[in-house]
Amino acid sequence: MESPDPRAQEDASEDQRPNARFCSDLSRFDDQPALIEDGQTITYRRLADLQQCWSERLGARRSLVFLEARNHTSAIAAYLGCLKGGHVVHLFGEDERDKLAERVELFRPNVVLSFNAGRLEEDHPHRVTHALHPQLQVLLSTSGSTGAPKLVKLSDRNISSNALSIAEYLQLAAGERAVTSLRFNYSYGMSVVNSHIATGGTLVLTERSAAEAAFWTLLRAHAGTSFAGVPYVYERLRLAGFSWADAPSLRYATQAGGRLPPDMVRHFADLGERHGWRFYVMYGQTEASPRMAYLPPEMAAAHPDCIGIPIPGGQIALIDETGRDIEAPDVAGELVYRGPNVMMGYAVGPADLGTDCSAGQLRTGDVACRNADGLFCIVGRTARFVKPFGIRINLDQIEHLLAPELPGIVCAGDDRRIVIALPANGHDAPVDSAALTTRLAEHHGLPDFVFEIVRLREIPRLSTGKVDYRAVMEAAGSASQRSADFPGLMSGTFLREIGREMARIVGFQESQWSGVEQIYATLVGQGATGASTFTDLNGDSLVYVETHMALEEYLGSVPPRWEQMSVDELEEMRSHAARI
Amino acid sequence: MxxxxxxxxxxxxxxxxxxxxxxxxxxxxxxxxxxxxxxxxxxxxxxxxxxxxxxxxxxxxxxxxxxxxxxxxxxxxxxxxxxxxxxxxxxxxxxxxxxxxxxxxxxxxxxxxxxxxxxxxxxxxxxxxxxxxxxxxxxxxxxxxxxxxxxxxxxxxxxxxxxxxxxxxxxxxxxxxxxxxxxxxxxxxxxxxxxxxxxxxxxxxxxxxxxxxxxxxxxxxxxxxxxxxxxxxxxxxxxxxxxxxxxxxxxxxxxxxxxxxxxxxASFTIFLLHVIFLRIYTLGLGLENQSGAWLFAMCGSLLAWLMATATLRVWRRLKGNDWLRRSLAPVLPGSLLAHLRPLRLGRLERH
Structure with missing residues (x-):
């Protein structure tokens, strides 16, 4: 399925320096308000000046710039200045500061712009000249590269075409006012900034979360016309009984960053209809700059489980295992996206900054089908991708990573655990499982307990000779069960474990809960399923405080009425929080 | 708002x-x-x-x-x-x-x-x-x-x-x-x-x-x-x-x-055990300070709860659970729980 590309005339220029088209001439919007921060309005004319200042300040030589993306005027102006000056800008978040040193060491940026006491400060750590691809403009980290310095490369064409596509299907115009509910190092947040700047809209800048009343006060005060949220935020707003009537200026709301359950889509579509705003369910990945599809609001109530249709200029195809296109409706296949917004590839080091590995298409790893109405619905993921805690992990990549040191290693997994299976006959030397687990956990930014190292006598295989990953998971289950034999009640291990647990209860040690199911099993004493709630499991007042505390440790905060929320709902909250 | x-x-x-x-x-x-x-x-x-x-x-x-x-x-x-x-x-x-x-x-x-x-x-x-x-x-x-x-x-x-x-x-x-x-x-x-x-x-x-x-x-x-x-x-x-x-x-x-x-x-355990600790304080240790008795009963009951809860959690994490142990858990030291094993009525679960 393909939509006409209104931006065909805007193909990548042959110029050796990109200049993001969507923001190349900000002054054309004259005295329209561009940014509002702390009650101060920055017009487009003024923003164009600031952009020019930043562009010049960063120098005539094309540089690699690392910019801390906060919702402040200076950060937005610096970002636009980088784009105008043709510099390559990597947007990083406040929460990535701990990984910054490693990233700076690896990529050797010329300039690092980061906040110190509320001011954007400039640092010039490396004077090297990078071989930067002529079209490269933005580098973003993906959810899958939280722990590893792997960045998505986006060109001028990628971000500009996506901004204009979004503006087209959301019908954005100069009167729009978006209050920043997302950080703009997050691709969804960046797309809000880009699409509004592209159309002369206004950004009301705040670092407040949509979970705070102050955010909505700001939205009302500045007559915000749109709201962008991830599923977690929508779920919490619904749980908190947020009154949408208090946002009368709202024209539309968008949702992306994960799957919102169909009943919630219906709920918000219905709310929108009642309060006079449109609700857009959107689908994307950072690798697509990020938007790929959207569900037209009028179809949300009837097809709440769908991601909708491709954005203008994009094309979605489904392919089978042999790579052939699937044309028939309701047949599942891997979703492949083609469009001008598909990334230039990944950068794992400075050498990658000079290349364009884009094949013009993106294999998303999501399995989808097309229904009779031509709408796409996600039905799963290709087996070799898993998403523990919402972080996308390629199991093949782990195998490749470890294969040189651990020949014959096999990696299987699901969204809860990743099993590293070592063939017993393949390794004479002992393997330090704890060290390996820690290494993998740090590399992928996941907790240790997600990784399970097991030694199998033989790696199970299918008759075709391929590894039987399902059998690997099952074998790992029984192997770890054997290794976890009960240590004996008066044994040192058991007593030490009790001591540790006591320290965890009083807060001297951090608790290591692996999931809501485990919390319920340990504290309520009942095996839970995804649909179970605390009350379903006969949780009562004798254990609820303990359970509340454990959930608080695991989830960060516990919503009101948590006892009536299912395990899946609570887990979904956590994974969205991790993604944000 | x-x-x-x-x-x-x-x-x-x-x-x-x-x-x-x-x-x-x-x-x-x-x-x-x-x-x-x-x-x-x-x-x-x-x-x-x-x-x-x-x-x-x-x-x-x-x-x-x-x-x-x-x-x-x-x-x-x-x-x-x-x-x-x-x-x-x-x-x-x-x-x-x-x-x-x-x-x-x-x-x-x-x-x-x-x-x-x-x-x-x-x-x-x-x-x-x-x-x-x-x-x-x-x-x-x-x-x-x-x-x-x-x-x-x-x-x-x-x-x-x-x-x-x-x-x-x-x-x-x-x-x-x-x-x-x-x-x-x-x-x-x-x-x-x-x-x-x-x-x-x-x-x-x-x-x-x-x-x-x-x-x-x-x-x-x-x-x-x-x-x-x-x-x-x-x-x-x-x-x-x-x-x-x-x-x-x-x-x-x-x-x-x-x-x-x-x-x-720990409130239920404190309620169950505080009298015992008050008796230990006054009769066993022969002490009379009333505020000391309060502190002793609170801390003693809390410690007992802490040990029992930690034991039960470790036990459940390592092995399994059943409703009988669950009911008795607030008052029994962990080692005693082992003897209740033959009485278990629930199914074995591994966590």
Whole structure:
């Protein structure tokens, strides 16, 4: 399925320096308000000046710039200045500061712009000249590269075409006012900034979360016309009984960053209809700059489980295992996206900054089908991708990573655990499982307990000779069960474990809960399923405080009425929080 | 416009804690304080009153708010068993230590008779709660009653509350000498049902502001009638309901919140064991300082709870669980749990 590309005339220029088209001439919007921060309005004319200042300040030589993306005027102006000056800008978040040193060491940026006491400060750590691809403009980290310095490369064409596509299907115009509910190092947040700047809209800048009343006060005060949220935020707003009537200026709301359950889509579509705003369910990945599809609001109530249709200029195809296109409706296949917004590839080091590995298409790893109405619905993921805690992990990549040191290693997994299976006959030397687990956990930014190292006598295989990953998971289950034999009640291990647990209860040690199911099993004493709630499991007042505390440790905060929320709902909250 | 969501939004120092946890912790500390101060200028009562109200509140929150009415009697009976089993263990242990026996106490009905109990436990409280739970289970086993209740929980609870409050006043023993007083459930059932009423009134989406005002007014009026304006019980109960109504979650300094949570979690164990620790302090160690006795009983009970809870958690994590061990867990040291293994009724689970 393909939509006409209104931006065909805007193909990548042959110029050796990109200049993001969507923001190349900000002054054309004259005295329209561009940014509002702390009650101060920055017009487009003024923003164009600031952009020019930043562009010049960063120098005539094309540089690699690392910019801390906060919702402040200076950060937005610096970002636009980088784009105008043709510099390559990597947007990083406040929460990535701990990984910054490693990233700076690896990529050797010329300039690092980061906040110190509320001011954007400039640092010039490396004077090297990078071989930067002529079209490269933005580098973003993906959810899958939280722990590893792997960045998505986006060109001028990628971000500009996506901004204009979004503006087209959301019908954005100069009167729009978006209050920043997302950080703009997050691709969804960046797309809000880009699409509004592209159309002369206004950004009301705040670092407040949509979970705070102050955010909505700001939205009302500045007559915000749109709201962008991830599923977690929508779920919490619904749980908190947020009154949408208090946002009368709202024209539309968008949702992306994960799957919102169909009943919630219906709920918000219905709310929108009642309060006079449109609700857009959107689908994307950072690798697509990020938007790929959207569900037209009028179809949300009837097809709440769908991601909708491709954005203008994009094309979605489904392919089978042999790579052939699937044309028939309701047949599942891997979703492949083609469009001008598909990334230039990944950068794992400075050498990658000079290349364009884009094949013009993106294999998303999501399995989808097309229904009779031509709408796409996600039905799963290709087996070799898993998403523990919402972080996308390629199991093949782990195998490749470890294969040189651990020949014959096999990696299987699901969204809860990743099993590293070592063939017993393949390794004479002992393997330090704890060290390996820690290494993998740090590399992928996941907790240790997600990784399970097991030694199998033989790696199970299918008759075709391929590894039987399902059998690997099952074998790992029984192997770890054997290794976890009960240590004996008066044994040192058991007593030490009790001591540790006591320290965890009083807060001297951090608790290591692996999931809501485990919390319920340990504290309520009942095996839970995804649909179970605390009350379903006969949780009562004798254990609820303990359970509340454990959930608080695991989830960060516990919503009101948590006892009536299912395990899946609570887990979904956590994974969205991790993604944000 | 403040949203409920704000109250647990990040960005502030401290920790958000549910008010009923704070109240539970303060109430149990007050109970132990009262019991550790036999020589006192006036009665520090009030803790038990709040605990009884919170027991009703929790029952409504975790059991009565279910929509499947056919489950209600089972759920209530299961909860009653969880209270009864550890109490029974202490009663039996007390008989063994004292080499005495009391059938009424064994049958959990000694609250109907005047006189002192043998158990190292203020056993009237669990007796009243268990008896009330049995009555509720009986009522909910009538399908029509369960349906009526589920259809209009607030109205039904209000009617029940008014009836039991009138019954309470009818069976008032204000003018009976202390030695002859009994504590049958009808005398204080209103205190327990008040907790249910608090939950349903605050959970009701209709007219929340008026619900709160009406609830607080009703509590103040009933508490004044039952206890008198000058009693500590009146003030503690009224203030507790005000807090629950207007500040359902509190932001407290991290360490204070953690302390409340731990004491709140351990409140049932503290209730079960504090008398034993008070006896150890006065009879075993021969000490007399009353504040020291309070501290000793609180810390001793907390430590016992901590050890038992940690043991149970480790046990469950490593092996499995069943309902019998679960019921006895609050009072048994972990090593004893192993001997119950042949009795296990639940299925083996691995976590």
């Amino acid at each position: 403040p949203h409920a969501f704000d109250r647990y939004a990040s960005g502030h120092s401290g920790r958000i804690i549910e008010t009923d946890i704070v109240l539970r912790a303060i109430a149990i500390s007050a109970v132990v304080f009262n019991h550790s101060h036999p020589v006192r200028p006036f009665n520090y009562a009030g803790g038990m009153t709040v605990l009884l109200m919170l027991a009703g509140y929790s029952l409504a929150r975790f059991a009565l708010s279910r929509t499947e009415t056919q489950d209600l009697p089972t759920v209530i009976l299961r909860f009653a068993t969880r209270i009864w089993l550890p109490c029974l263990a202490i009663v039996l242990a007390s008989f063994a230590i004292r080499r005495q026996f009391d059938l009424a106490e064994l049958l959990f009905i000694s609250n109907w008779f005047p006189g002192n109990d043998l158990a190292f436990l203020f056993v009237w409280y669990p007796q009243v709660v268990v008896q009330l739970l049995l009555c509720l289970a009986l009522v909910f086993s009538i399908p029509a009653a369960a349906r009526q209740f589920t259809a209009r929980p607030l109205a039904a609870t209000l009617i029940v509350f008014l009836i039991v409050f009138a019954a309470g006043r009818l069976f008032s023993q204000d003018h009976v000498p202390d030695a002859l007083r009994t504590i049958p459930p009808q005398r204080i059932a209103w205190n327990f049902i008040l907790g249910c009423l608090v939950f349903f009134a605050l959970a009701s989406p209709l007219a929340p502001r008026w619900n709160r005002v009406a609830l607080v007014s009703l509590t103040i009026a009933c508490a004044a009638l039952a206890f008198g304006l000058r009693s500590l019980e009146f003030w503690t109960l009224s203030m507790s309901v005000v807090l629950l109504s207007y500040w359902p979650r509190l932001r407290l300094p991290e360490s204070l919140a953690r302390l409340f949570q731990i004491v709140g979690q």
